[in-house]
Amino acid sequence: MPPSGHTLRDYKPQDFPALWELDQQCFVEGIAYSEEELKYFLSHKNGFTIVAERQGAIQGFILVQKELKMRAGHVITIDVHEDARRSGLGTLLMNAAEERLASANYDSVLLEVAVDNAPAIGFYKRHGYSVLKTLPRYYLNSIDGLLMGKKISE
Ligand SMILES: CC(C)(COP(=O)(O)OP(=O)(O)OC[C@H]1O[C@@H](n2cnc3c(N)ncnc32)[C@H](O)[C@@H]1OP(=O)(O)O)[C@@H](O)C(=O)NCCC(=O)NCCS
Numbered sequence: 001m002p003p004s005g006h007t008l009r010d011y012k013p014q015d016f017p018a019l020w021e022l023d024q025q026c027f028v029e030g031i032a033y034s035e036e037e038l039k040y041f042l043s044h045k046n047g048f049t050i051v052a053e054r055q056g057a058i059q060g061f062i063l064v065q066k067e068l069k070m071r072a073g074h075v076i077t078i079d080v081h082e083d084a085r086r087s088g089l090g091t092l093l094m095n096a097a098e099e100r101l102a103s104a105n106y107d108s109v110l111l112e113v114a115v116d117n118a119p120a121i122g123f124y125k126r127h128g129y130s131v132l133k134t135l136p137r138y139y140l141n142s143i144d145g146l147l148m149g150k151k152i153s154e
Contacts, residue, residue: 008051013043030139031140048097060084060089064097066104073152075109078090078120091127109152115144115145121148129148
């Protein structure tokens with residue numbers, strides 16, 4: 001078990017209500033996924049979702065889609081419960097996702113983040129991601145996004 005006391009496991013359909021609630025808490029209306037969108041990504045055959053639990057409660061998850069042709073993983077979202085932040089849980093989830101992709105011979109990881117999401121941008125930079133391009137009015141048709149990426153193989 002990692003120092004934070006969390007255990008990681010794969011998503012199961014019965015986790016959906018907890019993940020939905022967490023995503024709603026993490027993002028404002030319009031940026032948070034709708035139930036249909038979240039269900040779509042969670043059940044996509046080319047994706048995986050790693051869930052972090054402590055004492056039976058889900059405290060975070062990372063949802064990744066595999067872009068087969070590009071050999072890239074695409075982080076759809078990473079959500080850590082407000083009370084569990086800055087304790088290394090996001091890092092635990094990100095490392096687990098990158099390790100899974102690398103062991104399946106994926107070369108890189110891509111993700112989008114809103115320009116005003118300073119905590120997430122700080123987190124991704126800390127993990128070696130760099131800005132690849134700006135995505136004008138990507139969120140809510142008004143907030144720019146950043147496409148960020150990282151190589152995970154030589
Ligand atoms: C982004 C997020 C997943 C980070 O999770 P976390 O568990 O707090 O991350 P960690 O504790 O592993 O942080 C590792 C490092 O990332 C950086 N970091 C994390 N939060 C940060 C913040 N608020 N400001 C600046 N840097 C930050 C720091 O370098 C941190 O190391 P430190 O705590 O030793 O300084 C979390 O803030 C979150 O769920 N936010 C809401 C959802 C979201 O915006 N997700 C991203 C969608 S694009």
